[in-house]
Structure formats: structure tokens, C-alpha cells
Amino acid sequence: MPAPKKTSRRALLVASAVVSSLALTVPVSHAAPKPTPSTSPSATPPANMSTVGGERLGQAGTQANLASGVPVLPKDLTARSWIVADAESGDVLAAHNAHWRLPPASTMKMLFADTVLPKFPKSTKHKVVPSDLADVGSGSSLVGIKEGETYSVHDLWLGVFLRSGNDAVHVLSKMNDGIDNTVKEMNEHAEELQALDTNVVSPDGYDAPHQVSSAYDLTLIARSGLQKKDFREYCSTVTAKFPGATAKNKKGKSVRDSFEIQNTNRLLAGDSDIPVYQGIAGVKNGNTTNAGATFTGVAERNGKVLLVTVMNPEKSEHNEVYKETARLFDWGFQAAGKVQPVGELVPPRSAAQASSQPGANDSGEAGGAGDSGKSSKAAVGAAAAGGSSGVGVAIGITGGVLVLLAAGAFLINRRWPLPDLVRRRGRS
Known part of the structure; x- marks a missing residue:
């Protein structure tokens, strides 16, 4: 395997809207009214x-x-x-229809991870009690967590990202002072990200009245999550070993075997009718009765990093959400640098x-101490603390911050350390 290398990015100046509808707007929140109670979206x-x-x-429309x-x-x-x-x-x-509020299914787990992942070291152990799994929804996707068994936080996040395990989400939520507190924190974090179409009811994305997001919000959330090293590594992991149940062997000794789990992101793992997408590095898929199929992906090709979100294709062909995502990635890589x-x-x-604030400078770095706890959670370009052993290969972090300039423009000076998986698969 070739050694990972850092990819430099030039500072990109993005102008805000001041004249025409074709220009970009400054980040002022103009949210539509909150959604009315519904279990399925309008047509x-x-x-x-x-x-x-x-x-x-x-x-x-388009x-x-x-x-x-x-x-x-x-x-x-x-x-x-x-x-x-x-x-x-x-x-x-x-x-x-970028801001159409629709059920997100398990793509909501991106917000769950972006909110909760920084809170627990991956080596932390937790013994599962019955109440941890008592309210997992019927028909949920599961990684196979067993009551009475002990799991590391690392194990649990593998279950969340690879198998979209609602059981793993609920255990982590109980560790985080409960489901209600986790939902509250997720909604607060969505507000901080300006993901104002999003309303969380269940942290795992299970269908529920009022639970909505949008393609725009899911893309914002993915972009925030990808600033975190552990998030990048988990969402790009294709296969991993997961602890099984403890049992007695023939000699009467307690043993605990593991079993292999595979990422359900078909652009990452491939399937019979869809190949692994060149340059793919995550992020998260979902599928429920109300949401249909949903997916947010990130990929790099020829030095360009794109995010694509697709929600609820009407065509019922197998893996359609991935096929439409792949076509949009292909278009995006061809259009980048050409399209306004x-x-x-x-x-x-x-x-x-x-x-x-005073102390910000035009190099993209803010002066002064500041509140590192808040900035690590919220600022674009800041990387969360935590080790990387056990999952994938990631490139070193040199994070920048967004700096507010005159006329509402933003100078972005950042290196995007996507996992080495991209480097190995992303070359044309």
C-alpha cells in the first residue's frame, strides 16, 4: 500500500450574493415554517x-x-x-428541490455521529443492559448487540457506520444521558450547522412524525462530520470484525468469537449490479418505508472533492439511489470548474x-485562545480529537477555519484529509 500523502488546497474566494439571483447568498437563515405532523411526505x-x-x-425543480x-x-x-x-x-x-423536507432514514445517523462521536474515547467500555435496547424500533437494522455483553465505543461506532445498527445507536444514546438528551443535542447541533430543515425525533433515523431533513441539510451535516478524523475513518471502512456473544467451548471455558460486518454503502463495498465508485470515501445510506432510499456520499477525483446527496428515487430498480448518485458524481467531476x-x-x-472577532487574519487562522471545546464541535475545518488505530488509514490533519471577509465572502484555506482509501481508488 502506498504511503498516504497530504493534498494541498489553494485558498478559494467565494463571493456572496449582492446583485443577481445567480450569485451566492450570505449565510443568513431563512427557514421555511416547521413541518406539520405527517408520517409520509407530500408528492x-x-x-x-x-x-x-x-x-x-x-x-x-432543478x-x-x-x-x-x-x-x-x-x-x-x-x-x-x-x-x-x-x-x-x-x-x-x-x-x-434542495430544501424539500423529507424523511431522512439512516442518513440521520450522520448528525448523530457528528454530535456524539467526540464525547467518548473509542477505548471506553460499556456493558449492555436490557434498558439500552428496550426501545429499538421494530424492523430496525441491527448489528447484533447482545444484552449482558461488553463492547468498546470503537465497536459501537463500527456498528453504526457499517451496519447502520439502530441497536448501536441506542446504546451510545443511553451512554449519552439517554435518548431524549441525545435528540435534544442533535437538534441543537443542527441549528448550529444552520441545517434548519432538520428536525430530529429519533437519533437513528427510524420513521417518526415530524422527523425530517433535506438534501441540503444532509450535505451540510456530512461536510461537518468529515472534519472529524474518526468520522472519516469509520465511514470509509469497508469491512471489520465485530464481537459476538460469549459462549462455552467444549472444555467449558468462556470464549467470545467475532464475526465480519460489511459496510452497507454499495458505492463503497460494491454489489452485483453496481461497482465500487472510483474515489468514494463514505458517507451514509438509509432506507425506510416513509423515506425510501436515501444516500449522502463523498468522493475525490483528480484533486476535486465532491459531496452528493440523493433522496427517494421514484424508480424502483435495485440500488437505484446509488446509481443516481454515481451519475451525479460523474457529472459533478466533469462540470467542476466550468459551471457557475x-x-x-x-x-x-x-x-x-x-x-x-478581533484576532482573525487573512491567512484563514484565528488568533487568540477561544473556546476549544465549542470550536472542535462546530467550526468548519476543525478536527475532533481522538486516535485512529483500528480503522482504515487517514491522512494527517491541517485544518483551517472560515474567515468572514468584507461583502460577506468567505476565504476557505483548508486541506481535506480524506482516507487513504480515496488515494488508492481515486486515480483515473
Whole structure:
């Protein structure tokens, strides 16, 4: 395996909207009204959607600037909502009903991880008691956690990311002072990220009235999560060993074997009708009755890092959500540098606030001590603390911060340390 190497990024200046609807807007929150109680989405997007990230992102239908030299969008897209964005600059290259509030299914686990993952060292052990699993929803995806067994936090996060295990989510939530507290913290973190379409009811994404997100929000959340080293490593892990149940062997000695689990992200692991996508590095898939199939992915090719979110394709073909995602990635990599953006991924509230404080400079680094606990959770470009042993190979972190400049523009100076998996699969 070749040694990982760092990839430098030039500072990208992203102008805010001041003249026309084609320009990007400053990160002012314009959220649509909170959703009414419902267990299934409407058939058409609402007339009034959020305009966070730009006026065009609040409009129904496909938003793209297909000028001369820009490749044509795929014609066979059936998803209710999708978005293609540059993960580093935050430019939204194209979108379709970006702020439509829809059930997110297990893509909600990205917000769960981004909220809870920094709280517990991966070596922390927890013995599962019956109450930890008492309220796991019927028909949930499970990794196979057993009452009375002890698991490390590392084991539990493997269960969350690879098998989308609702049982692992509930155990971690109970460790985090309970389901209600975890939901509260997730909603607070969504507000901090300006993911204002999102309303959490269950931390695992299980169908519930009022539980919604949007393609825009899921992309914001993924972008935030990918600042964390452990998040990147877990979401890019293809297979891992998971502890089984303790049993007696023939000699009467207690033994505990492990079993292999595989990532259910088909662009990462592949399937009979879909290959591993070139340059893929995560992030999270989901599927429930109300949500249909949902997926947010990140991939790198030729030095460009893109995020794509696809929600609920109408076409019922096997693995359709991954096939539509792959087509949008292909378009995005061809269009990058040629297409004028239709909006932007806004930074967290605290990033913009911190950048306006005395001591910020034009190199993308903020002076002064500040509150490291808050910034590690919220600021774009800040990496969470924690080891990386046991999962994948990651590249070293040199995180930047967003700096608020004149006219509402942002200077982004960052290196994106995606896992080595990208380096091995991402070369054309």
C-alpha cells in the first residue's frame, strides 16, 4: 500500500450574493415554517422552502447553470431531491428541490455521529443492559448487540457506520444521558450547522412524525462530520470484525468469537449490479418505508472533492439511489470548474461569529485562545480529537477555519484529509 500523502488546497474566494439571483447568498437563515405532523411526505415540494445558501436553492425543480461548455445533467434522475456540491469551497454546482423536507432514514445517523462521536474515547467500555435496547424500533437494522455483553465505543461506532445498527445507536444514546438528551443535542447541533430543515425525533433515523431533513441539510451535516478524523475513518471502512456473544467451548471455558460486518454503502463495498465508485470515501445510506432510499456520499477525483446527496428515487430498480448518485458524481467531476454555482453550503454559526472577532487574519487562522471545546464541535475545518488505530488509514490533519471577509465572502484555506482509501481508488 502506498504511503498516504497530504493534498494541498489553494485558498478559494467565494463571493456572496449582492446583485443577481445567480450569485451566492450570505449565510443568513431563512427557514421555511416547521413541518406539520405527517408520517409520509407530500408528492410535490412545497411552494415555500428555505433559502439558506441562496435564493435559487429555495426554488422547486432543478437549479443549474448549463452554459456553453458545461456538461448536460443526467436525464434519467428520478429522486425527489438531490444536490451536488464542492466539499471544500462549499459551492453548490446543481440541485433539485434542495430544501424539500423529507424523511431522512439512516442518513440521520450522520448528525448523530457528528454530535456524539467526540464525547467518548473509542477505548471506553460499556456493558449492555436490557434498558439500552428496550426501545429499538421494530424492523430496525441491527448489528447484533447482545444484552449482558461488553463492547468498546470503537465497536459501537463500527456498528453504526457499517451496519447502520439502530441497536448501536441506542446504546451510545443511553451512554449519552439517554435518548431524549441525545435528540435534544442533535437538534441543537443542527441549528448550529444552520441545517434548519432538520428536525430530529429519533437519533437513528427510524420513521417518526415530524422527523425530517433535506438534501441540503444532509450535505451540510456530512461536510461537518468529515472534519472529524474518526468520522472519516469509520465511514470509509469497508469491512471489520465485530464481537459476538460469549459462549462455552467444549472444555467449558468462556470464549467470545467475532464475526465480519460489511459496510452497507454499495458505492463503497460494491454489489452485483453496481461497482465500487472510483474515489468514494463514505458517507451514509438509509432506507425506510416513509423515506425510501436515501444516500449522502463523498468522493475525490483528480484533486476535486465532491459531496452528493440523493433522496427517494421514484424508480424502483435495485440500488437505484446509488446509481443516481454515481451519475451525479460523474457529472459533478466533469462540470467542476466550468459551471457557475447556484448556491453555497453555509458555514456553522460559530465559524462566522468567531471569524468576526478581533484576532482573525487573512491567512484563514484565528488568533487568540477561544473556546476549544465549542470550536472542535462546530467550526468548519476543525478536527475532533481522538486516535485512529483500528480503522482504515487517514491522512494527517491541517485544518483551517472560515474567515468572514468584507461583502460577506468567505476565504476557505483548508486541506481535506480524506482516507487513504480515496488515494488508492481515486486515480483515473
